[in-house]
Amino acid sequence: MKNPDHLQHPFEPMTDELPPEPGYHFILDRRKFLALTGGGLVVAFVLRDMLSFSGETLSPGNSQVPVSGVGAWIHISEDGKVTVYTGKVEVGQNIRTSLAQLVAEELMVPLSSITMIMGDTDLVPYDAGTFGSRTTPQMGPQLRKAAATAREALLEMAAKNWNTTAGNLKAENGMIVNAATNKKIGYGELTKGQQLLIPISDNVQLIATKDWKVAGKTVPKINERNFITGKHQYVSDMKLPGMLYGKVLRAPSYGAKLLDADVTKASKIPGVVVVKDENFIGVAAPDVKTAIKALEAIDAKWEENKGHPSNENIFDYLVKNARGESGGRNADDTKGNVEQGLTEAEFKHSKTYNIHYIAHVPLEPRAAVAEWIDGKLTVWTGTQRPFGVQQELADVFKMSKEKVRVIMPDTGSGYGGKHSGEAAIEAARLSKEAKKPVKLVWTREEEFTWAYFRPGGVIDVSAGVKKDGTITAWKFNNYNSGGAGLATPYKIGNQKIAHLPSNTPLKQGSYRGLAATANVFARESHMTDLARLIKMDQLEFRLKNLEDDRLIAVLQAAAKSFGWNGPKTQGHGFGIAGGFEKGGYVGCCAEVMINGDKEVKVVRITQAFDCGAIVNPHHLEQQAMGSIIQGLGGALFETVQFANGKILNSGLSSYRVPRFSDIPKIEIVLIDRKDIPSAGAGEACIVGVAPAIRNAIVDATGITLNTLPMLPNGALA
Amino acid sequence: MVLSINGDKHEVTVDPDVELLIVLRDYIGLTGTKYGCGEGACGACTVLVNGNITRSCITPVNSVAGKEITTIEGLEKNGELHAVQEAFLATDAFQCSYCASGMIMAAVALLKHNPSPSENAIVNAMNTNICRCGTYPYIVKAIQLAAKS
Ligand code: FES
Ligand code: FES
Numbered sequence: 090m091k092n093p094d095h096l097q098h099p100f101e102p103m104t105d106e107l108p109p110e111p112g113y114h115f116i117l118d119r120r121k122f123l124a125l126t127g128g129g130l131v132v133a134f135v136l137r138d139m140l141s142f143s144g145e146t147l148s149p150g151n152s153q154v155p156v157s158g159v160g161a162w163i164h165i166s167e168d169g170k171v172t173v174y175t176g177k178v179e180v181g182q183n184i185r186t187s188l189a190q191l192v193a194e195e196l197m198v199p200l201s202s203i204t205m206i207m208g209d210t211d212l213v214p215y216d217a218g219t220f221g222s223r224t225t226p227q228m229g230p231q232l233r234k235a236a237a238t239a240r241e242a243l244l245e246m247a248a249k250n251w252n253t254t255a256g257n258l259k260a261e262n263g264m265i266v267n268a269a270t271n272k273k274i275g276y277g278e279l280t281k282g283q284q285l286l287i288p289i290s291d292n293v294q295l296i297a298t299k300d301w302k303v304a305g306k307t308v309p310k311i312n313e314r315n316f317i318t319g320k321h322q323y324v325s326d327m328k329l330p331g332m333l334y335g336k337v338l339r340a341p342s343y344g345a346k347l348l349d350a351d352v353t354k355a356s357k358i359p360g361v362v363v364v365k366d367e368n369f370i371g372v373a374a375p376d377v378k379t380a381i382k383a384l385e386a387i388d389a390k391w392e393e394n395k396g397h398p399s400n401e402n403i404f405d406y407l408v409k410n411a412r413g414e415s416g417g418r419n420a421d422d423t424k425g426n427v428e429q430g431l432t433e434a435e436f437k438h439s440k441t442y443n444i445h446y447i448a449h450v451p452l453e454p455r456a457a458v459a460e461w462i463d464g465k466l467t468v469w470t471g472t473q474r475p476f477g478v479q480q481e482l483a484d485v486f487k488m489s490k491e492k493v494r495v496i497m498p499d500t501g502s503g504y505g506g507k508h509s510g511e512a513a514i515e516a517a518r519l520s521k522e523a524k525k526p527v528k529l530v531w532t533r534e535e536e537f538t539w540a541y542f543r544p545g546g547v548i549d550v551s552a553g554v555k556k557d558g559t560i561t562a563w564k565f566n567n568y569n570s571g572g573a574g575l576a577t578p579y580k581i582g583n584q585k586i587a588h589l590p591s592n593t594p595l596k597q598g599s600y601r602g603l604a605a606t607a608n609v610f611a612r613e614s615h616m617t618d619l620a621r622l623i624k625m626d627q628l629e630f631r632l633k634n635l636e637d638d639r640l641i642a643v644l645q646a647a648a649k650s651f652g653w654n655g656p657k658t659q660g661h662g663f664g665i666a667g668g669f670e671k672g673g674y675v676g677c678c679a680e681v682m683i684n685g686d687k688e689v690k691v692v693r694i695t696q697a698f699d700c701g702a703i704v705n706p707h708h709l710e711q712q713a714m715g716s717i718i719q720g721l722g723g724a725l726f727e728t729v730q731f732a733n734g735k736i737l738n739s740g741l742s743s744y745r746v747p748r749f750s751d752i753p754k755i756e757i758v759l760i761d762r763k764d765i766p767s768a769g770a771g772e773a774c775i776v777g778v779a780p781a782i783r784n785a786i787v788d789a790t791g792i793t794l795n796t797l798p799m800l801p802n803g804a805l806a
Numbered sequence: 807m808v809l810s811i812n813g814d815k816h817e818v819t820v821d822p823d824v825e826l827l828i829v830l831r832d833y834i835g836l837t838g839t840k841y842g843c844g845e846g847a848c849g850a851c852t853v854l855v856n857g858n859i860t861r862s863c864i865t866p867v868n869s870v871a872g873k874e875i876t877t878i879e880g881l882e883k884n885g886e887l888h889a890v891q892e893a894f895l896a897t898d899a900f901q902c903s904y905c906a907s908g909m910i911m912a913a914v915a916l917l918k919h920n921p922s923p924s925e926n927a928i929v930n931a932m933n934t935n936i937c938r939c940g941t942y943p944y945i946v947k948a949i950q951l952a953a954k955s
Contacts, residue, residue, distance in 0.1 A: 181902025181939050309898045316903035317891050317910060319838015319878035326837035334832075376832060378824055452842050452850060452904040452938045501840075501904030502939055533843045707898060711941065715901060718940030741847040741936065749929045752942050 129166040129280040130242060132235045132287055161214060161228060163192065163235045165243075169263055169277030171196060171203045173232065176216020177224050178208035178473060179499040180507070182771050183708040184224050186311045187304075190705060191229055194296055194304040195236035197260040198276070205311070208475045208497035210490075218474035220505060220599060225704065225769045226672060237293040246279045298702040298763045305761075307707035312499075323501055324469050325456040325530045332458070333362070333373040335519040335529035336380040338387055339539065342734030343594070344394035354386040362523040363387075373519040373527045398594050399732035404443045404547045407569045410592040422576060422586040430562025430583030434553020436622040442611040443796040444570055446545040446595055446729040447722070450746055453501020454536035459516035460526040466493045470513040471500035478510030485514050486521070504719065505599035506540060537739035542729055543600030544593060546570025548611040554619045558633045567608060569593060574605025574670055574776060577612055579634040595731065601719060602775040605670045610724075610797060613666035613780035617787060627665050627784060628653055639699055640667055643676035643760065646697035650758050651678035660684070661692065662789025666780035672768030673700035677777030681785040687805040691721070691782055693754040698774055701765035712770040713757045720778030722747045726798045807871045811836065812880025822868035826860075827851045829867045830877060838878035838907045842936065849935030852908040853877050859915045878907035881914065890914050893952035894945075901939035908935050913949050922953050 161175040173192055179185045185205050193200045206212050208219075216228075244255040247265035251258075251272060258265050264273045298305065315321040340347070347368045356363045360375045361383045370387060374380035398406040431437060457470035466486065472478045475495040483490045495513065512529050520527035531539070546569045553562040563577055563584040569591035576586060588604075600606075620630035628648050635641050644667045648654075657663060660683055667676045680692040698713050726745050730737040738744040783794050792805055809816045811834065818833050830836045830853070842850030844863045851863040854876040881888035887895065890913050900906050909932070916923060916931040923931065928949050937945065 181900075181904075183901065307898075309895070310900070313895060313898065313900075313903075314887075316900060316906050317894050318882055318887070319836075319907045321903065322837065323840075323904065325841065326831070328832075328835065328837075377828055378821065450938050452848065452902070452936065453840070500902065502902035504938075530841070533845075711901060711944065714943060715940040718942065719938075740845055741843040742845050746936055746938060747940065747942075748936060749933045749942050749946070755943060 129164055130239060130283060130285045130287070131165075132163045132239045132242070132289055161232055161235065163196075163232070163239055165239060165276050165280050167277055167281045169202065169275050171198055172206060173203060174206045174213040175228060175232070176208060176210075176213045176476060177228050178219045178475065178497045180219065180471075180473060180503040181501075182224075182712060183310055183705070184219070184228075185499065186308060187225065187704045187708060188228060188232055189311060190304045190306075190308060191233050192236045194301055195233050196240050198263045200303060200308060202263060209494070210475050210479045210496070211494045215476050218477055218508065220473050220508060225767045229704070229767055231289070233295050234291070234293055235289045237295050238287065238290045241290070241293055242285070242287055243276055243279055247274055250274070250279070304704055305702065305706075307705055310708070322498060323453055323456070324458060324471050324498055325453055325501075325528075327458045327469060327528065329458060329460060329526040329528075332526040332528055333375060333519070333523055334377045334380045335371055335373045335516055335527045336377075336384045337515050337529070338370040338384055338389060339535065341391050342393050343397065344734055345391040348390040348392055350387055350389040352387050354388070355383040358383050358386065362519070364519055364522045366518065369515075369518060371515060371519050373523045373525070394734055397732070397734040400445060400545075400728065400730050401732070403445075403545055403594070406594065407545060407591040408547050411568050411589040412591065413589065423584070424581075425583035427562045427564050427583045427585040431551065431553045431564075433555075434561045435555045436619070437551070437553045438615065438618055438622060439549070439551040440615060440618065440793070440795055442548040442550065442607075442614065444544075444546040444548070444607040444610070445727075445797060446542040446597070446731075447600070447727045448537055448542055448729055448744060449504045449506030449540070449600060450536070450741070450744065451502040451504060451506055454531040454533060455507065455512040455540065456528070456530040457510075457512040457516040458526060458528045459513065459520040461517075461521055461524070464488075464492060466517055467496065468494070468513045468517055469496045469498060470510065470516075471503070471507055472497055472510055472513070473503045473505070473507045474510075477508065478513050481510045482513060482517055486517065504601045505603070508599060509541070511539065533741060534739045537729075537744065538736045541596040541598035543723075544570050544597040544604065545595075546604070546607050548607060550611055550615045552615060552619055554623055556623050558623060558625055558630055560619070560634055565612070567604070567611075570607040571604025573603035574608035574612075574668060578637050578640055578667075578669065579616070579631070580636055581634070595729070601716065602670055602772045605668065605772075605776045606720065606723060606779065607797070609666065609668040609776040610779045610783070613668065613777070614783050614793070614795065617664065617666075617780075617784040618793060621787070627788075631665070631667060637669075639674045639762075640669060640676070643667060643674045643697040643699050645676070646758050646760060647676035647678045647695050650697065650756060651680075651693075651695035653678060658682070660789065662785040662787070664781045664784025664786070664788055666777040666784060668773070668776040670773040670776055673698065673770065673773030675773050675777045677781040679778070679781035679785045681782060681789055683786070683789050683805065688803055689786060689800055689805060691725075691753040693756065694778065694781065695756045695758065696774060696777065697758040697760060698770075699760040699762055700768040700770050700773065702763045702767045703759060703761045704767055706759060709759060709770050710757050713759070713774040714755060716772065716774035717755055717757075717778055718747050718752060720775040721751060723775075723797060724779035724782055725751075725800050726803070728798055728801060807868060809834075809867070809871060809875060810873065811875045812877060818867070820867060823866045825863055826853070826865040826867050826870055826875075827862040830862060836877050836879050840904055840907055842905070842908070847934075847936075848905075849908040849912060850905055852911040852935065854911060854915055857915065857918060859912055876911070878911060881910070888914065889955050890917065890949075890952045893955060894948045897944055897948035897951060899941050899944035899948045900937075901941055905935065905937040905939075905941075909937065909945055913945075913952065916949070917953060923949070925950070
């Protein structure tokens, strides 16, 4: 785990969900770029060591600007309008709004003058994708720097105009102002007739977080009116002239081999185009109903795979099929001597924790519209990785990436589940043959069956503790769940921690918080059990073994607001859990009530969250709330049921997600650390929910639940 | 057949058993109404038929011919948002907003039948609508705000 040569970027999507992709930078042609933006001033992120700038503007001879891996640029037009180009995408996390706030702050312009162009591979610089809570910590500072660079350039330009120094001037509300002479000039006027392309400056002075006026405040979602009036066009809403509707023939079960398919009947249906290309069979028709009819008219013979595991025996299967690989994130993290630590223990405790596969269930399923014009492919699709999908399409159709444009309109959410481009490829394949634009929207059943899942896993934990609360040994083995959140934040001299990948029978991939939800569940459950063994308070035991100030602070903040030491009703229990992920720290307290029928009701949850300096309090709270509520589903009842290579609950009537009536009283305590750079907010808050509830149930009943979900039927057995 | 949608008449030529959702979206171009599950389990496709909550994904189009259909596009009148939309706007309730149309239509129907619902009544009435982004507490707040106005 510690070998940096093997260290996979901890926020990267999981390898199984993605095709291999070479890291690359695309070269931006300066003329094309200026044609795109027109005149004005552009600040771009560029790889410093790959080009030499002469002075502020790019010399005409040097027409290629290489763009760095995490890029964005800001354009100030001749009419003073600000356009921000970024490869990040909006899936409901409201980064369109929060990134615009950061730019408005540094550039001293009203928020309404900013347009965000996001996730369009022809218009924005390369970006690896919107995942792993990277937008705020990485794109945020980059955009702040770019905006500040633009601000300073504008100050310099005005200073030159007025024969003074920039120090005598200030930027204010889209203007440069000379307070001494009362002269003012708008940004647009300054950039008029110019074609300036300047690199971002690393030395630029940023507005201190404590002085923020637009950033750090609650402002409403940009374009919100479009969303509540039904006007926003999601990809599934698009319609192009002459567009056909696509459908793809699916295998009856995983791994089934297509033996033979007769498509004659389908091809005879008027207006229907059938594509049969190796094992891909799809149809495109003038309307959805005809496409469905055509699909049903195809007579396909399959050879199905036998011997698939089911969710009844999945945990044995994952342990038995573990690959003993080590290295990278899977290497043992060993400290001291665990066996000796166990011998020194006064109490020992071993448990196995099981984690079922769960599904993302984005309310808008995968969708794509594809169109070929003169050999160039354009695909609109809901994906967290437009450039990744561009690469997938270029590979599939054996064409250069420049001939593939992927556009991602704000999408009906992802939660880590929309990293791949299946629908895009399918729509493009059909469109190529039909020579017309094709729209393909996955059904809910397809989304449940042919997307990917959060991995199931098995986690073995053995630990030893002394009466005084010293933890003497910690052995932690995670089969298949993944490496995120694997390490323990507690002071333990002897530890052995490992992640062993297994052969997953279901396609698995990223999910909000990745494996941290599973690992923190096992760790924090075990911590409470240890505390109970030595009859110490759950919170006190944690605090005794912690050194990390931020984790201590969130646990204490949650406990205080929750009333940890306050009175408890008969039949109720309190539980606590803490953790950190992607630079965010959470402390979570839960209260449960158990009634006479052993039904468990989560009464309330208090969560304290610190993710550095807050950019937009309301949207941050929403992200925390969304994580907690999504966490409830995986904690209590969500499970993908499967057998014989089929998903058995592939609809929303059979796969249960949290609804209004499942929501307890939720209190979120935001800790604004202005002294710490902002981290992403979409993930950390999911990790504490399950263990806090589990520990509250133990507190109330002594019953330890060690499988996620804990209460598929709502009651204790 | 002739459909009456948001006060306008629309003539459509389509099989009688095609779902209302498909007709609204693909034939009439009213795409504010969303597909989420196709089995009446998520509420994304909620419209009002004669003022009553209807899951358009499981409603054959011929069963609503001649009835008054209201979709999310029909709430705004002369550039003025419906009071329920105003309340959602003020609350900034949604994240991805894919559930928004269904939630708002369900809320409109609820408030028509029960102008000042208790929190419990809101939860019960809205429980068949799913928001996967987990914005439920904000939706409840928005409905309470709409009830007050
Ligand atoms: S799409 Fe109609 S209820 Fe889900
Ligand atoms: S806001 Fe995304 S589903 Fe409700």
